[in-house]
Amino acid sequence: MAHSLVCWKCGASLAALSLPLLRLDECPACRAQLHVCKLCVEYDTRVAKHCREPTAEEVRDKEHANFCDHFKPRERAWTPPNTGEIDAARAALEEMFRKG
Secondary structure (H helix, E strand, O other), X not given: OOOOOEXXXXXXXXXXXXXXXXXXXXXXXXXXXXXXXHHEOOEOOOOHHHEOOOOOOOOOOOOOOOOOOXXXXXOOOOOOOOHHHHHHHHHHHXXXXXXX
C-alpha cells in the first residue's frame, strides 16, 4: 500500500519505503535519517521539548535517528523555503552592486 510521506529535509517522496519506517531508514534522495523527531506526528515547536507526547523521553537532536517508541511519521513534514524572500534579497543585492 502506497503512502504519501515525504522527507522532512528535502521533500522527496518516501513512497518506495515500506512502513513502519525502521530506525536506520534514510531518504533515497538526500540520505537524511528518517526515524527523527522532525518527521514525527508529535513534533511541535510550540510545546516544551518540541514534543506533544508527555511520556516521551527528551530527544535533544531532532534531526538524527533515535529510539523513541512514540515515533509515527507524519505527512507534509517538509516545509519548502520561502523563495520569495530569498529572490527579493538576491535582487536587492544585485541592484546594489550593479555596475553603472
